[in-house]
Amino acid sequence: MSQVEQHSHRPGERAASDTEAALLEQVCSAIHSRTPLSIQGGGSKSFLGHSVPGELLDISPHRGIVTYDPTELVITVRAGTRLSTLQAELDAQGQMLAFEPPHFSDRATVGGMLASGLSGPRRPWTGSARDFVLGTRVITGQGKLLRFGGEVMKNVAGYDLSRLLVGSYGTLGIITEASMKVLPKPRASAHLSLEMDPGAALQKLSEWGQKPFPITAACHDGNALHLRLEGGTGSVKDATEMLGGDELDPAFWTQLRELTLPFFSDPRPLWRLSLPNHSPLLNTEGDELIDWGGAQRWLKTDMSEHAVQQLALSLGGHATCYTPGHSEYPFQPLPPLLMKHHQQLKQKLDPSAIFNLGRLYALL
Amino acid sequence: MNILHDERIDGALPDVDKPALLNALRTDMPELQILHQREDLKPYECDGLSAYRTTPLLVVLPDRIEQVQQIMRICHQRHVPVVARGAGTGLSGGALPLEKGVLLVMARFNRILEIDPEARCARVQPGVRNLAISEAAAAHQLYYAPDPSSQIACSIGGNVAENAGGVHCLKYGLTVHNLLQVEIVTVEGERMTLGSHALDAAGYDLMALFTGSEGMLGIVVEVTVKLLPKPPMARVLMASFDDIGKAGRAVGEIISAGIIPGGLEMMDNLAIRAAEDFIHAGYPVEAAAILLCELDGVESDVNEDTDTVRNVLEAAGATEIRIAKDEAERQRFWAGRKNAFPAVGRMSPDYYCMDGTIPRRELPHVLQGIADLSDTYGLRVANVFHAGDGNMHPLILFDANQEGELERAEELGGKILELCVKVGGSITGEHGVGREKINQMCTQFNDDELELFHAVKAAFDPQCLLNPGKNIPTLHRCAEFGAMHIHNGELPFPELERF
Numbered sequence: 001m002s003q004v005e006q007h008s009h010r011p012g013e014r015a016a017s018d019t020e021a022a023l024l025e026q027v028c029s030a031i032h033s034r035t036p037l038s039i040q041g042g043g044s045k046s047f048l049g050h051s052v053p054g055e056l057l058d059i060s061p062h063r064g065i066v067t068y069d070p071t072e073l074v075i076t077v078r079a080g081t082r083l084s085t086l087q088a089e090l091d092a093q094g095q096m097l098a099f100e101p102p103h104f105s106d107r108a109t110v111g112g113m114l115a116s117g118l119s120g121p122r123r124p125w126t127g128s129a130r131d132f133v134l135g136t137r138v139i140t141g142q143g144k145l146l147r148f149g150g151e152v153m154k155n156v157a158g159y160d161l162s163r164l165l166v167g168s169y170g171t172l173g174i175i176t177e178a179s180m181k182v183l184p185k186p187r188a189s190a191h192l193s194l195e196m197d198p199g200a201a202l203q204k205l206s207e208w209g210q211k212p213f214p215i216t217a218a219c220h221d222g223n224a225l226h227l228r229l230e231g232g233t234g235s236v237k238d239a240t241e242m243l244g245g246d247e248l249d250p251a252f253w254t255q256l257r258e259l260t261l262p263f264f265s266d267p268r269p270l271w272r273l274s275l276p277n278h279s280p281l282l283n284t285e286g287d288e289l290i291d292w293g294g295a296q297r298w299l300k301t302d303m304s305e306h307a308v309q310q311l312a313l314s315l316g317g318h319a320t321c322y323t324p325g326h327s328e329y330p331f332q333p334l335p336p337l338l339m340k341h342h343q344q345l346k347q348k349l350d351p352s353a354i355f356n357l358g359r360l361y362a363l364l
Numbered sequence: 365m366n367i368l369h370d371e372r373i374d375g376a377l378p379d380v381d382k383p384a385l386l387n388a389l390r391t392d393m394p395e396l397q398i399l400h401q402r403e404d405l406k407p408y409e410c411d412g413l414s415a416y417r418t419t420p421l422l423v424v425l426p427d428r429i430e431q432v433q434q435i436m437r438i439c440h441q442r443h444v445p446v447v448a449r450g451a452g453t454g455l456s457g458g459a460l461p462l463e464k465g466v467l468l469v470m471a472r473f474n475r476i477l478e479i480d481p482e483a484r485c486a487r488v489q490p491g492v493r494n495l496a497i498s499e500a501a502a503a504h505q506l507y508y509a510p511d512p513s514s515q516i517a518c519s520i521g522g523n524v525a526e527n528a529g530g531v532h533c534l535k536y537g538l539t540v541h542n543l544l545q546v547e548i549v550t551v552e553g554e555r556m557t558l559g560s561h562a563l564d565a566a567g568y569d570l571m572a573l574f575t576g577s578e579g580m581l582g583i584v585v586e587v588t589v590k591l592l593p594k595p596p597m598a599r600v601l602m603a604s605f606d607d608i609g610k611a612g613r614a615v616g617e618i619i620s621a622g623i624i625p626g627g628l629e630m631m632d633n634l635a636i637r638a639a640e641d642f643i644h645a646g647y648p649v650e651a652a653a654i655l656l657c658e659l660d661g662v663e664s665d666v667n668e669d670t671d672t673v674r675n676v677l678e679a680a681g682a683t684e685i686r687i688a689k690d691e692a693e694r695q696r697f698w699a700g701r702k703n704a705f706p707a708v709g710r711m712s713p714d715y716y717c718m719d720g721t722i723p724r725r726e727l728p729h730v731l732q733g734i735a736d737l738s739d740t741y742g743l744r745v746a747n748v749f750h751a752g753d754g755n756m757h758p759l760i761l762f763d764a765n766q767e768g769e770l771e772r773a774e775e776l777g778g779k780i781l782e783l784c785v786k787v788g789g790s791i792t793g794e795h796g797v798g799r800e801k802i803n804q805m806c807t808q809f810n811d812d813e814l815e816l817f818h819a820v821k822a823a824f825d826p827q828c829l830l831n832p833g834k835n836i837p838t839l840h841r842c843a844e845f846g847a848m849h850i851h852n853g854e855l856p857f858p859e860l861e862r863f
């Protein structure tokens with residue numbers, strides 16, 4: 001593509017690969033004909049938000065690991081790469097994506113992981129998907145292939161567009177490649193269950209949270225408090241001895257991350273509530289599962305979407321519906337002023353209105 | 365190319381009727397303190413980048429959010445540019461005033477509104493000093509992690525505007541990783557909440573976008589930060605090396621061993637001698653380089669990590685490894701590093717601090733490049749790094765009273781930043797672009813990328829009244845900068861030219 005060649009003289013700049021060039025060409029032609037695009041990787045997260053009308057733009061052919069230098073703690077990977085491929089590569093070097101992204105399918109891709117911005121059980125202790133993104137290559141609504149950020153840990157040149165795009169569900173541009181910070185796997189870990197009711201668990205978690213305690217996952221599934229401890233050999237051993245309890249199968253955390261625990265098979269609609277970590281038990285109609293040490297609640301309920309979202313709002317958080325087709329507003333509606341600025345941003349970054357229209361909110 | 369605002373290439377600024385503006389502000393807010401006499405404006409002519417000064421049109425010092433809103437409404441209505449300023453410690457001129465603009469000083473917003481140990485967060489006004497948050501949280505054995513060297517003076521609002529870092533970034537992240545919620549006032553004077561007290565918020569991650577946006581998108585009026593439990597123990601190892609390349613490689617090997625130190629700092633011989641002369645930290649003045657490696661956490665983990673790091677350092681060829689024997693010695697080791705800038709300042713009438721970042725593996729190569737540039741320009745350079753995250757702070761020594769030295773220092777600084785970009789790094793890791801690095805932005809980004817930045821700005825500030833001219837250069841400026849480079853084609857290191 002001519003846009004790419006024009007800037008290929010810049011230091012460190014790579015020309016577009018064939019698959020990236022094909023994506024760029026499809027976007028340019030969609031801009032030209034004002035054809036809305038429905039962006040898709042593995043389709044594993046397509047159940048979130050509204051379905052998007054338009055021509056399919058398939059990211060999955062643009063796959064592969066571009067660079068990986070374990071001593072730099074950075075991996076650069078194309079958006080169509082499967083999450084399983086990425087994780088196998090990191091595994092081999094004793095490293096990991098610390099935010100434990102949910103897959104929801106074997107076909108899950110890096111692009112979908114970033115577009116949804118979802119993080120797993122370790123999130124409160126090590127950070128979220130956006131926290132680990134260092135740089136991106138992006139196809140913009142102007143039909144350009146641009147790059148923002150880079151492969152370095154610290155970079156405050158210009159606006160942080162890479163992090164803005166994480167969690168924007170493809171509505172502001174298409175990430176074709178991302179550089180992410182990775183971390184070494186912990187040296188020691190332990191998994192245990194403690195018999196206690198959810199209220200007591202929240203109180204304990206709040207207490208432990210104020211201490212240097214090696215917890216990296218904490219969930220109450222209605223039956224018991226499940227904890228993961230990670231760190232050095234000594235600290236994990238000390239904490240395990242102090243806490244007691246029963247040994248837990250580490251597979252529990254994968255099932256929690258993938259929403260495959262028995263709790264999730266309940267036929268009622270599923271809601272995710274993101275709340276301040278010390279929020280009380282919801283004590284509402286339905287069943288509640290506590291994750292993220294209290295900051296993420298999964299709710300199986302027949303309550304109306306308005307009631308669930310009001311409840312989340314009243315506690316200082318927001319609610320997202322995980323049951324497709326159930327809610328008119330799967331993502332919590334925004335206050336008018338904030339929505340106005342979302343619209344202005346969308347209009348500037350996607351002036352031809354082609355990227356995943358309505359996926360997140362009807363007006364974007 | 366002068367970095368002061370040049371309307372010809374940085375964009376025209378609206379002419380302001382100063383008496384009418386003053387009158388409007390006074391009529392609406394009789395209790396608002398306004399400075400407008402020349403002698404009163406003098407202290408506000410610059411921020412931490414003191415080589416560049418501009419007298420603001422007038423200075424306002426509000427102490428209530430409603431006043432900030434009203435100031436913004438009046439300025440918006442009258443098309444008056446507004447530059448926000450916190451403590452004024454920024455090193456890149458992000459709060460450099462405009463002759464045709466109001467300087468909005470947020471220093472009076474200095475109250476800690478709430479420390480909530482259960483929620484592990486602090487809600488503070490933007491003028492609160494970075495260190496004051498940790499001091500207030502200490503009663504609960506909690507602290508705020510980002511610790512820029514200026515933390516005794518810099519304010520949290522400025523930290524948000526610049527996405528400030530510090531020596532503990534590799535393990536604990538930058539400002540952006542440690543925020544929960546930011547309240548802003550828009551250019552039109554409306555209040556808007558970004559983020560939330562939960563770990564994420566609905567909609568786009570505007571808080572991430574605003575962090576580090578240098579006051580170009582809105583005015584920060586309240587900040588909620590995360591607090592972390594204080595690590596019960598911290599230990600510092602100091603390793604000496606007879607070769608700076610070996611020290612650079614040791615950094616990568618510590619990381620490869622699966623250790624993420626709380627801090628991993630490196631100083632070269634010139635910086636070591638300057639710091640030792642100033643602080644008497646007990647640094648080895650003969651060493652070509654030292655590494656300071658801080659390990660923190662619970663005692664047993666710190667002990668395990670200490671053994672591992674010691675072995676790595678020995679294998680990497682350290683000539684001496686010392687472990688701070690007590691807290692007093694640990695503080696002394698750090699005092700040398702934290703005072704490296706003023707220490708170098710004592711060796712030279714003036715110094716110029718750079719802030720490039722590079723992939724760690726490029727450290728030996730870039731150090732050689734800096735040494736070569738230092739020779740070519742005939743100016744000494746002391747090197748201080750956040751080595752763990754590849755953030756370099758070369759300090760260029762010069763004497764502004766010597767004809768042409770400031771210009772040579774600036775040009776040398778520009779070349780160092782271009783070298784950082786060339787190896788895949790960035791022109792600024794934590795100090796920001798401001799006005800200081802406005803020209804180097806043309807090296808880091810192409811015209812299309814800069815255009816997209818301008819589009820983002822326009823989504824929040826279509827008339828370009830918030831801190832105009834900072835952070836993102838106009839394409840016009842880049843065209844002139846590029847032309848200048850070609851014109852000076854006979855300059856050293858033509859391979860660095862990129863236009």
